[in-house]
Amino acid sequence: MFVSCSDSSFLSSHWKHPISEQGLPPSQFPPLEKSLDPKDCATCHKDQFQNWERSLHSKSVSGGFLWQKEILSANEFRSCLNCHSPLPETKSELDLEYHTTTILNSKSHNFPNGIGNPSILCASCHIRNQIRFGPPPRTNNDKKITSGNIPHNSYVVKNEFESSEFCKSCHESKETGVKLNGKRLMEVYSEWERSPFAKQGIQCQNCHMPDREHSWKGIHDKTFVQKSLLPTWEVKEKNGEYQIFAELKSIGVGHEFPTYVVPKIYLRFYVILNDKRKPLLLEESVVGRIVNTNLTEEYADTRIKPKGSHIVRFDYKPNENSIQEFFWKIEVDPDEQYVRTFQEQLDNRGNELSKQSLILLRESLAEKKNSLYTLFTLSWKVPASLPR
Incomplete structure (x- = not known):
């Protein structure tokens, strides 16, 4: 019926x-x-x-x-x-x-x-x-x-x-579970419930199961993630010193980005000098919830709230070298927490595991390491008509 x-x-x-x-x-x-x-x-x-x-x-x-x-x-x-x-x-x-x-x-x-x-x-x-x-x-x-x-x-x-509530059973830790800095390890439903998306009636299924597609795309899908974020930046020059302002804005993520403790996003800024072949790393930051492998301590939580932004500002003054280009690379490490945890287990307890478990651990560790991908690369050529 x-x-x-x-x-x-x-x-x-x-x-x-x-x-x-x-x-x-x-x-x-x-x-x-x-x-x-x-x-x-x-x-x-x-x-x-x-x-x-x-x-x-x-x-x-x-x-x-x-x-x-x-x-x-x-x-x-x-x-x-x-x-x-x-x-x-x-x-x-x-x-x-x-x-x-x-x-x-x-x-x-x-x-x-x-x-x-x-x-x-x-x-x-x-x-x-x-x-x-x-x-x-x-x-x-x-x-x-x-x-x-x-x-x-x-x-x-x-x-x-x-409804988003259908997903809650598996994507929201129980109240009795582990809490770090007052937060459970998984709070996807609660994050969504506090977001503008919930107020607009946009459910988990609208993004992760569009047209009822049974794919549940998420952090591992590059195209899916690209559509949900907007990176913008500008470079200004004043008296030989360059000022860099960058913003990574969450435009289509209905929860903290990234959610859970597992994924990490790396924002790295480089400069290429005329007399150097390799790019010089100027600044880097991590977007994510950083906890130890025992899940007993949280070191930082730099995740982006729905419709919020992660902002980076810094200055750079080259010595005598002229600059060819600035570029900004954004990478996604969907399984970062697993990589650290699995590597630690392999190093410390590998000799204690059965042969079959050891094979599975090594295969899974290699798979997790290979899941890292470049999300965006933005470049700013110099010399250019830089704002002053």
């Missing part, structure tokens, strides 16, 4: 952990509809599947996550699974605690060919107790099957699928 409503209790029950196993599929379902394998969902939802397959949601259980099972307590690891692998059927692929008769029976019926990827699946968000949930039809003109064999008994419409 199509039931469009906003139910305040829906999200609290939908994301109540531990999520219940799906149980036996309805007997009248054909084999394709009994399967909760995303590849089978792709039979009718091809675009959603292809976008999901390229997304980080489909990689929530990767080597960088799996190797940590060996250093976390059992309770810590199971807590991580609530977001990284929400369904009890997928959890059973990762932890023997979930090898109960009920869960394994449910897995055998709902995933008849096994679970190749125990990450965040279609069913993680859309199915509870064999009932399908989803957002309202796009338009009133959308076709609705009202008779005959309705695919998977139709679905229950919930407006919450298009």
